[in-house]
Amino acid sequence: MSDRVASLDARWILVALLFHLGNLSCRALAWRSILAAAYPAARVSLLDVGAAYAAGVAANAYLPARGGEALKIALVRLRIPGSTVTGVGASNGVVLLFDCVVGVSLLGTAWALGLVPALPHPSLGAVGAAAAVLVVAVGIIALVPRLRANLRQGAAIIGTPGLYVRRVVPFQAGAWVCRLGVAFAMLAAFGVPATLPVAGLVVVAGGMSTLVPATPGGVGTQQLFIVVALQQVASAASALSFSIGMQVGVTLVNTMLGLLAMMLVFGTMRPAAIRAGLRR
Numbered sequence: 001m002s003d004r005v006a007s008l009d010a011r012w013i014l015v016a017l018l019f020h021l022g023n024l025s026c027r028a029l030a031w032r033s034i035l036a037a038a039y040p041a042a043r044v045s046l047l048d049v050g051a052a053y054a055a056g057v058a059a060n061a062y063l064p065a066r067g068g069e070a071l072k073i074a075l076v077r078l079r080i081p082g083s084t085v086t087g088v089g090a091s092n093g094v095v096l097l098f099d100c101v102v103g104v105s106l107l108g109t110a111w112a113l114g115l116v117p118a119l120p121h122p123s124l125g126a127v128g129a130a131a132a133v134l135v136v137a138v139g140i141i142a143l144v145p146r147l148r149a150n151l152r153q154g155a156a157i158i159g160t161p162g163l164y165v166r167r168v169v170p171f172q173a174g175a176w177v178c179r180l181g182v183a184f185a186m187l188a189a190f191g192v193p194a195t196l197p198v199a200g201l202v203v204v205a206g207g208m209s210t211l212v213p214a215t216p217g218g219v220g221t222q223q224l225f226i227v228v229a230l231q232q233v234a235s236a237a238s239a240l241s242f243s244i245g246m247q248v249g250v251t252l253v254n255t256m257l258g259l260l261a262m263m264l265v266f267g268t269m270r271p272a273a274i275r276a277g278l279r280r
Helices: 002-006 010-038 046-060 068-079 085-112 124-143 145-154 161-167 169-189 196-209 221-229 236-266 271-279
Strands: none
Touching (some): 010 145, 010 169, 046 236, 068 085, 068 236, 085 169, 169 236, 196 221
16 A cells, blocks of 8 residues: 555646645535525625535544534534524535435446446335434424525525526536546546546445445445446555545545634634634
């Protein structure tokens, strides 16, 4: 592993870093547009939204079940006067909705072409638990009018499809292009055959690992999926080294950006001050 790291092509690492920053920027711009439509009377700062998004992405690498999403919502809620947790949560759901559509489409295409050996089969217990949670959530929403109003406000941009297509879709599409760019550049840096189809497989495999968010950042699951996905173009050892190296590198970059984001939001790096700010 150390030999492979030492032989990395730094030029491709730089390209991957630029694509990764582009991905985060595009997603922050898309979310800011959704929030601006939800709260037109408030000043929705791109810096605040970008900082919250970066902090949440960093937290996702350390918290199971994508706990960083809650941090994103909490930070944005603090920075937008008059906003609500449910409204900001709904706006984040609009971002994730596009990702689900694209991710499922890519996964289905890869499976139909035989590029993915098998899709994970959830247990009956997991399906039952998910169904129960969904029923309870729908019941609560149906019984609480204020909650419904907040959710509608957060997803207001969906009610104006033209605005959604102009202000959100281009940025989210750009983010997916950047994700492919990160995978392509990292493949090249590690000396694994780099083509767009192979980069697409890496992105699909990374997405599949989030279907089972039992470990922070999908550690372990992501490595398994990538090794299986790349078995026709690289040895298991090469695929594993690539997967570990890419995840470690992305996590380090996200952590640094997340720390900087928290400093910008709270004007301090003292943990006590940050915790106090989150409790407000």
